[in-house]
Amino acid sequence: MSRVLLIEDDPAVRRGVEWALRHRGHDVAAAPTGEEGLTLLRSHRPDVVVLDLMLPGIPGLDVCRRIREHDQVPIIIVTARGDDIDVVVGLEAGADDYVVKPVRASVLEARMRAVLRRTAPDTEGRTRPRPRTYGDLAIDRAALVVTHRGEPVPLAPSELRLLLALSDAPGQVLSRQQLLEQVWEHSYHGDVRLVDACVKRLRGKLGGDSGHIETVRGFGYRFRAA
């Protein structure tokens, strides 16, 4: 059971998704506009936000940015097929994943489950790992805290999971497809722009330590420990 904030302007779609998610046991708060959504964000304290990009009033992309200003809650954007640029901009604005309308409740739920998984899947079931440091960067895989010179770096779930997946195998090249499957639980043929956008955001947040994530042209990404 998760607490879901649904921001969707079309009443029928809002009611349909709300009902379907409730039916699957989630606690859903629904808002028809971005403004109401931002208000509900404070009162409802959702685990995940499902955000339609086409909204009256404040555009969906701005809502996404405003949430990210002080909150790392997972955000899944809902786009219309054919709005390719919206996807890229939405992901760069901080969204963790996206679904394309029309979407089945089961597909949306699978995406929610993926972004809500608290740890990287390959670290589950192991003995509690100790925090590791890479220069100024420290990654505590147990507490899921990343610090830079002792200061915590606020990471969205997808960013954290990506960093964990990469740093779990320093020096090893991971293809975009591997990362898509491992971090987003997408299929092999998913949208690799998710990976690229997330790497970009992650590098931005790591600032001076962004050199840890190397692009290997034609193959994917690699974590450099030193």
Next chain:
Amino acid sequence: MVRMPEAVRSLRFRLVAGFGLIAVVSALGTGALTFREARTGVLQQSQDTVVNQFRDSVDALLPDVPSQPDRAQLGSLVFSLASTHRSQHWRVLATYRGVEAPSEAGDDFGELTAALRHSVETRSVAVFQRVHSGGASALVVGLPVVFADGTGSRADSGLALYLVVPQTTEQRYVSTLVSAVERAALPALGLAVLLALFVARGVLRPVRALRQATRRMADGHLDTRLSVHGSDELADLSAAFNETAVALERSVSELRRMEAQARRFVADVSHELRTPLAAMSAVTDVLDDEAVHLEHGTAEAVQLIGEETERLVRLVNDLMEISRFDAGAAELHLDEIDMAESVRRTLAARGWQDRVTVRLPPPGALRTPVDPRRFDVVVANLVGNALRHGAPPVTVTLTAHREPGAGDAAKAGAAGTAGAAGTAGFARAAGERSWVRLVVADSGPGIAPDALPHVFERFYKASSARTRSESSGLGLAITAENVRLHGGRIRAENGAAGGAVFTVDLPAGRGDGRG
């Protein structure tokens, strides 16, 4: 400029030849006529002069000649005749009843024909004849001496005088005339050719402009117009061309506008359908879950709604995808991936791995930059199509091959099957292109020959019996668009052993093959 192979058939050549012919014919014709008239006039005049001089001289000398002269008297007559006109090279012969006296001894007067002599002897009038012998021409005059009394009756004296005058002066005059005509004809011909070239240039410039404009039009530049100079036939033609171009451009832009309108309509309709479908699609899972608790009839109805909603979603999604291709908004997100792995994943994701025989290169052997999502669509659509409409076994083959030059489709077929299959890291030789070939073959009845050219058309149904199927009818059209977006090519055919064979060639690598 006129190209050489067509030179003889070209308008320029024909104009020059025509003008030249006219110049030659008119020069020669005029020359010949002038020559004939001049020659006749010259000769006539010289004849008259000679005949008159001869007659006058004879008249002057005759009183000294007895009525029945002997050889010596005849000799002195001809001598005095010849000597008075020595400068004109007169040769004179006098005959009287079988006695002949030439002005020069031993002169046989070969120019004198029997016919002339006969004519002189019988007709009693002055006769002349022009004789050519040994390349020189001479005038022969026969003059019978006739006595006339005051009453007008004439009596033949029996004495006849013959004169032979060489006509070298006249001949020289005539030959000068001939060479003058010849000399005039050549410059006239040259002038005619120059004129012809000039006229041809004037005619050909608009013709060439017209040709270039037509080619530009054929290349799709419908805004091509000619500038119209003057008001001759060629200007009319240019004006007519412009009018045609305007009409063509108008109707083409009208067609394009209508087509764009139709496409926008499809895109708009799909867009509008999406919102209600989004609401319906969201709840179909709930309906499916609840169906088990409902009574039989209601459950079936609920299930039907769920299934058909899914179908509608697929159709709308495919329509949106096609609309994006039509609008040129489809983007290619290239990523270098292991092609064999990609095919395996496509089959596994749909649970087809046990229904399809695969022939793939070893892992890591064939890496190519493709749009993974679009390649997945291509493989899934082709295999799905084979499974639905063909019969097992369905085989999927992935190979790499090289072929010389670009876009040589005719050779592609042969080179493809013979090409090295699944070789890793092939180098790119100059002018060679590397391709990845995906072949999806089934063992069904194949595609009807008349349907083959249409299989990639939208909503084309190969058989009317197959009007209802899982596919939207856009699957193969979207597949073809995806292949084209990659710069690849696709073709459908029937295999030698029956069954449909779909072959996709995608360009492999852009120079930097394997890392």
